[in-house]
Amino acid sequence: xxxxxxxxxxxxxxxxxxxxxxxxxxxxxxxxxxxxxxxxxxxxxxxxxxxxxxxxxxxxxxxxxxxxxxxxxxxxxxxxxxxxxxxxxxxxxxxxxxxxxxxxxxxxxxxxxxxxxxxxxxxxxxxxxxxxxxxxxxxxxxxxxxxxxxxxxxxxxxxxxxxxxxxxxxxxxxxxxxxxxxxxxxxxxxxxxxxxxxxxxxxxxxxxxxxxxxxxxxxxxxxxxxxxxxxxxxxxxxxxxxxxxxxxxxxxxxxxx
Amino acid sequence: xxxxxxxxxxxxxxxxxxxxxxxxxxxxxxxxxxxxxxxxxxxxxxxxxxxxxxxxxxxxxxxxxxxxxxxxxxxxxxxxxxxxxxxxxxxxxxxxxxxxxxxxxxxxxxxxxxxxxxxxxxxxxxxxxxxxxxxxxxxxxxxxxxxxxxxxxxxxxxxxxxxxxxxxxxxxxxxxxxxxxxxxxxxxxxxxxxxxxxxxxxxxxxxxxxxxxxxxxxxxxxxxxxxxxxxxxxxxxxxxxxxxxxxxxxxxxxxxxx
Numbered sequence: 001x002x003x004x005x006x007x008x009x010x011x012x013x014x015x016x017x018x019x020x021x022x023x024x025x026x027x028x029x030x031x032x033x034x035x036x037x038x039x040x041x042x043x044x045x046x047x048x049x050x051x052x053x054x055x056x057x058x059x060x061x062x063x064x065x066x067x068x069x070x071x072x073x074x075x076x077x078x079x080x081x082x083x084x085x086x087x088x089x090x091x092x093x094x095x096x097x098x099x100x101x102x103x104x105x106x107x108x109x110x111x112x113x114x115x116x117x118x119x120x121x122x123x124x125x126x127x128x129x130x131x132x133x134x135x136x137x138x139x140x141x142x143x144x145x146x147x148x149x150x151x152x153x154x155x156x157x158x159x160x161x162x163x164x165x166x167x168x169x170x171x172x173x174x175x176x177x178x179x180x181x182x183x184x185x186x187x188x189x190x191x192x193x194x195x196x197x198x199x200x201x202x203x204x205x206x207x208x209x210x211x212x213x214x215x216x217x218x219x220x221x222x223x224x225x226x227x228x229x230x231x232x233x234x235x236x237x238x239x240x241x242x243x244x245x246x247x248x249x250x251x252x253x254x255x256x257x
Numbered sequence: 258x259x260x261x262x263x264x265x266x267x268x269x270x271x272x273x274x275x276x277x278x279x280x281x282x283x284x285x286x287x288x289x290x291x292x293x294x295x296x297x298x299x300x301x302x303x304x305x306x307x308x309x310x311x312x313x314x315x316x317x318x319x320x321x322x323x324x325x326x327x328x329x330x331x332x333x334x335x336x337x338x339x340x341x342x343x344x345x346x347x348x349x350x351x352x353x354x355x356x357x358x359x360x361x362x363x364x365x366x367x368x369x370x371x372x373x374x375x376x377x378x379x380x381x382x383x384x385x386x387x388x389x390x391x392x393x394x395x396x397x398x399x400x401x402x403x404x405x406x407x408x409x410x411x412x413x414x415x416x417x418x419x420x421x422x423x424x425x426x427x428x429x430x431x432x433x434x435x436x437x438x439x440x441x442x443x444x445x446x447x448x449x450x451x452x453x454x455x456x457x458x459x460x461x462x463x464x465x466x467x468x469x470x471x472x473x474x475x476x477x478x479x480x481x482x483x484x485x486x487x488x489x490x491x492x493x494x495x496x497x498x499x500x501x502x503x504x505x506x507x508x509x510x511x512x513x514x515x
Contacts, residue, residue, distance in 0.1 A: 181486045185494075 005032035008039055013050040014193040015043035025063035026056045028108040037089050044093050052195040053117055053189050053192055062109025087140045090115040094205045096196050099126045100189035102182055114145035117173040120189045122182035123168040128164030148215055149175045198240040201256035262289040270307040270455040279315025285322035285366055285465060290340045294347045299369060307514045308455035311374055312358040321365025341398040348373040350461035356393045358447045360472040364388045367389045369398035377434040378450055380443050385423040387416055392395050408433055458496035459514030
């Protein structure tokens with residue numbers, strides 16, 4: 001399966017989206033973002049898919065947004081077109097999403113990675129928001145996601161200076177989950193995806209909702225939501241199977257029902 | 258290749274970068290810093306290069322920073338950040354083996370350059386001189402980082418502070434250089450050593466270089482994980498398959514560096 005700017009494939013129960021604009025270092029244009037969002041939603045709705053992996057190529061995950069596409073815009077054309085609104089749909093994906101980052105993840109590319117739940121990075125990957133050097137700022141959630149990930153002071157320093165951070169720095173500040181050799185980024189992402197694909201899907205989805213809400217809700221409300229989700233989990237066959245398998249000292253088989 | 262302060266030559270998979278300002282004992286200028294970086298980039302990208310040699314033309318290896326460039330109001334930190342750190346990083350990040358062929362005196366930043374290489378060969382009569390303290394400065398360009406890792410703390414302190422030139426014999430004795438080569442056998446000795454390196458499994462070398470240095474600064478569990486990853490990559494390489502096959506067929510392996 002292929003669209004104009006992405007490749008789509010499925011391995012076992014993992015849905016994989018590969019950004020495919022290699023000549024432009026996978027710079028994101030609007031059609032490409034639309035394709036990514038639509039494919040993410042298609043995987044989210046597909047019962048045979050349990051985890052979604054987003055990857056680029058060896059040189060770049062995605063090296064920013066297509067600048068030419070934006071040069072002639074005015075505040076009003078942007079307001080009417082609202083090109084960043086489509087990104088919000090990425091935050092509604094309920095299945096685990098993993099970004100496998102080789103090479104550059106800059107600007108919109110970094111934002112795309114930050115929209116994923118987990119990030120695996122190559123040792124020589126480079127993350128950054130160079131927007132400030134063009135007289136603008138991140139527009140697809142960069143200031144929000146990075147601040148939540150690394151805290152206000154560090155986020156300000158990075159976004160103000162527009163310098164790129166190494167994978168080691170990103171790991172140190174909790175921006176990425178794991179750093180591995182460049183050759184093994186995809187393998188590591190798939191290793192993690194395969195492990196997640198074996199976990200109870202309903203649990204994963206309820207955990208994802210609860211953890212994300214922890215960033216927005218007051219603790220009392222967050223605890224309430226978690227509690228309701230805990231109770232909801234007991235509606236699943238996977239809960240029955242999980243607890244029975246524990247008692248019978250055998251590994252469980254989860255069906256996502 | 259069009260360089261002003263260095264020569265770049267590729268023979269038998271060995272790229273030789275020769276510092277070429279013999280009348281100034283190959284003292285480093287801003288152009289030379291940049292040209293060394295550029296040459297390392299060229300050598301890294303060129304698949305036919307499997308070993309890199311740094312050496313000097315004429316009597317000296319490198320006499321360090323050209324003091325003509327230093328002015329009263331020079332900000333030494335900026336000077337290092339802009340000129341030397343990119344060069345040291347380029348040497349550290351080059352995945353191919355880098356050999357400093359120390360053909361004559363290596364002083365100051367010239368000694369730092371030799372220390373940054375993966376191997377050092379030294380001509381009899383050549384000297385390593387940490388000249389920094391003689392002019393009231395501290396050894397720089399990674400000197401104080403790498404030297405104690407190479408020869409241990411006590412020797413590194415002596416060399417850095419006392420400023421006594423390290424002869425080729427002493428350098429060999431304390432493990433600072435791999436081979437001590439007689440003057441008349443110099444070129445032949447350098448060629449033999451570097452061609453041997455050029456025929457090794459270059460990809461595996463890159464993994465050794467990256468992991469050995471970073472391992473000195475990591476705790477063992479982090480390191481073991483990186484070692485596993487390195488072995489996974491090496492295990493998938495052509496050279497590994499060739500090595501196994503040659504072993505079974507009781508012949509010498511022919512590594513291609515991939």
